[in-house]
Amino acid sequence: MNKKIALLGLGTVGTGVINLLRENEDLIHSSSGVNFTITHILVSNTEKTRNADVSGIRVTDDINEIQNADIDLAVEVMGGIDSTKDVIHSFLSRGIPVVTANKDMLAIHIDELEGTAHKHQSHLYYEAAVAGGIPIIHTMQHSLNANKISKVMGILNGTTNYILSKMTFDGWTYQDALKEAQAIGYAEADPTADVEGIDAARKTLLLARLAFNKKFKLEDVDLTGISAVDIKDIKLAENAGLTLKLLGVAEEIENKYHLAVEPIFVSTKHQLANVHYEKNAVFVNGNMIKEAMFYGPGAGGYETASAVVSDMINSVTVKSECSVRPEEYGLKTEEKADSAYYIRFNAHLSETEAYLASEDIQFDIISTAETAVKTVKINEAELKNIKDALAVEAVYKINGAE
Amino acid sequence: MNKKIALLGLGTVGTGVINLLRENEDLIHSSSGVNFTITHILVSNTEKTRNADVSGIRVTDDINEIQNADIDLAVEVMGGIDSTKDVIHSFLSRGIPVVTANKDMLAIHIDELEGTAHKHQSHLYYEAAVAGGIPIIHTMQHSLNANKISKVMGILNGTTNYILSKMTFDGWTYQDALKEAQAIGYAEADPTADVEGIDAARKTLLLARLAFNKKFKLEDVDLTGISAVDIKDIKLAENAGLTLKLLGVAEEIENKYHLAVEPIFVSTKHQLANVHYEKNAVFVNGNMIKEAMFYGPGAGGYETASAVVSDMINSVTVKSECSVRPEEYGLKTEEKADSAYYIRFNAHLSETEAYLASEDIQFDIISTAETAVKTVKINEAELKNIKDALAVEAVYKINGAE
Structure with a gap:
């Protein structure tokens, strides 16, 4: 099975995708049955020297040329927010699946784009947008x-x-x-x-x-x-x-x-x-x-390309019959969970200890010299009281402390 | 979409699967569109008290009854090797996908069963067979x-x-x-x-x-x-x-x-x-x-059931168009990679040090009292020489040591 790819962007990740596809071509073909051929690459500067072999590929700075080309899949690794969203939207509207690594854009536009994909029975993949190569x-x-x-x-x-x-x-x-x-x-x-x-x-x-x-x-x-x-x-x-x-x-x-x-x-x-x-x-x-x-x-050209190409393979070999999209916004909680804290004071140890003891706040001493303490779980009000009563110089939550 | 399930086995994992499906029923339905209904359960003792509600489910000790029933998916969590392979084989031969957690059986029969699945356009899933809940x-x-x-x-x-x-x-x-x-x-x-x-x-x-x-x-x-x-x-x-x-x-x-x-x-x-x-x-x-x-x-009824049920969901919602199966056996290497070792000797430190120095083997002392040393990377021949020359009481590889 041959798939014609438009690669949008030729920075670190785009270069990684080209080199990965070449280096692991046989492996990908034998394990998935797919041959990917990059037919078009969108760049902002067609004159720039590249770290990837782009011979035989149409390299252009004109998105319209690619929009009108006969491609099976678009891979967006160029960055940009609103204008890039429009480009992706237009591919999805034509039923062309899109793989993107663009978290800046997705954090704002993913709901719209998944809606577009759903409407046009296409699909949006974004493994590389979060935590680089980690799937x-x-x-x-x-x-x-x-x-x-x-x-x-x-x-x-x-x-x-x-x-x-x-x-x-x-x-x-x-x-x-x-x-x-x-x-x-x-x-x-x-x-x-x-x-x-x-x-x-x-x-x-x-x-x-x-x-x-x-x-x-x-x-x-x-x-x-x-x-x-x-x-x-x-x-x-x-x-x-x-x-x-x-x-x-x-x-x-x-x-x-x-x-x-x-x-x-x-x-x-x-x-x-x-x-x-x-x-x-x-x-x-x-x-x-x-x-x-x-x-x-979490980053790196080849590491991120690993995620991009896995999306490319899955876009061809896996058909999800059901794809869920959230319909409602999640409500923000005003309540803060109790937590243990690391707190450093600009105050003598005795003063700090006396206050915490008077308020019945349990704590471990971390360093008497600097008067930094590690509290046992306290609530928001207690933290506020501590800040009001003593000169607090630094506060950090402690995860999962007993 | 309704799917009728035969659950083969009602031990810790089988019980976990039943309870998971009940507890997360709405979540699974809303995210996948699937309703799983366990219609049959195979047990070895129909009289035993269970930790799961099996009301409305046909609980039987007769595999033939299940083989002839109208089911969409078989979930095997009963253990056993050759006879269990035969049961799974017969489901796959009839085009019924099988989810199994049975690594004892798979380690011997997976090649045959994947062949059967391929031949009959069915599919074998085994997420739960390795590392429990880890996907x-x-x-x-x-x-x-x-x-x-x-x-x-x-x-x-x-x-x-x-x-x-x-x-x-x-x-x-x-x-x-x-x-x-x-x-x-x-x-x-x-x-x-x-x-x-x-x-x-x-x-x-x-x-x-x-x-x-x-x-x-x-x-x-x-x-x-x-x-x-x-x-x-x-x-x-x-x-x-x-x-x-x-x-x-x-x-x-x-x-x-x-x-x-x-x-x-x-x-x-x-x-x-x-x-x-x-x-x-x-x-x-x-x-x-x-x-x-x-x-x-790595284990646990609910944790392993998490993997089993993800396979069940994917058997319905994901269609892999290409599924690779290995055709050849991997050849066993006779060569052993160089490694650092922890070695404990029944010998005085001076004797041990003298030998290692004479052989030009680099090492760190871990404990002079017990004459345990940590070698820098050595090869198989060097390790054999050490064992021949000195009374070695314990040897362990050290992973990735410099």
């Missing part, structure tokens, strides 16, 4: 489908995980780690989307949508980035067996939903604490499976 | 399908992982840990299949078959169990940052294959070192994704 989207759709999912939590951004790993292992400051990440190409010149948690929020939204079968808006995701993280807190908490990770969290609380991206301490013995540098991982809680984790590369 | 089978088939897989390595047996965890965390002897595992129902009265690695070998074979698209025979899997593990070695190696795990390993070495189950030390910082007690995990190396890991429950 979490297909797994949520096809393997955890007998479970009522209560929570999804993950390290969803390689850039911030790289920075936090550098701070944790090498004791670097945030600024130094960021500079290094920029120097080796892990972080952009403007790192805002990564370090403020926006990128992770997009992926959290896409996971929550699948987990709970509800629509969500990006502004419903509570955001705290890592740009204010002080190396001091990472070091103090290390002594208490805690590791700081930027986590995307989506959980159901009595038919409402809490979506957030924030730096959270996890036990060094937790699976997520051992996900380092550019790696990603997603933890899923379901009512039957209890917990499962999926770990792998 | 590794579907993932290998549908999500890592753009990768050339070079290695699969995992903690595939919950019983032995429970025993090793007890030894590691609580310092128990193997015998005490085994007794505890038997007392709480994790180990059988005759624990041979678990502790000697046979169960893990069956799962390793099934993973290798998918990874390399080759047939394998169970006798091709090199077996070393955990019954000879001395708590002394776990404790000594702990100081060197090593944790002992029973690993199923399948790797390709120049178009030949090495399949083994053996206790191997992994770094405490490795993802697999933090998979404890009854949990399982599978590590996969592919040429595009580099490495990925899938972690979750």
